[in-house]
Amino acid sequence: KMSDDVPLSFYPSCGLYLKIEARIHIEVRLPEIRNPGVTVSNWEIMEKIKINSEPEDYLNLRVVLTSRELIRFEGEFGSVRALRKVILLLNGKTIKLRGFSDPLKMKARQAEEPYPTKATWEEYFISRGVDTFDEGRPGERPDT
Secondary structure, eight states, X not given: OGGGGSOEEEEGGGTEEEOOOEEEEEEEEOOOOOSTTOOOOHHHXXXXXXXXXXXXXXXXXXXXXXXXXXXXXXXXXXXXXXXXHHXXXXXXXXXXXXTOSSOEEEEEEEOOOSXXXXXXXXXXXXXXXXXXXXXXXXXXXXXX
């Protein structure tokens, strides 16, 4: 939608607006390394991701998780429109790296919000044995 990219007015008289957060998670599955001494370059994979995402540019792209099976990247865009376009460009595609005979498969999806929902906040207190909690008291509200 067009409205996804329009900043929300927060305090317009002072020029303050809320910007929409457009974040992506990209997972790159690694094949089993059979030859000792073969290394995987996160930088090389990141550059291939950027090339496959053109013409869109990342505001920020970083490695979030590295393991033997996968590498997870997190990126940010200036608009939701750019995010959706890159998801279509990357999801299910493969990239070829030096030293690997098999191509590496990518999965791309919109990142979830890093903030707790009301349900997870209530679950947190209930799991700690608090039967009732008052959202009016500090420490028991999600914003404290």
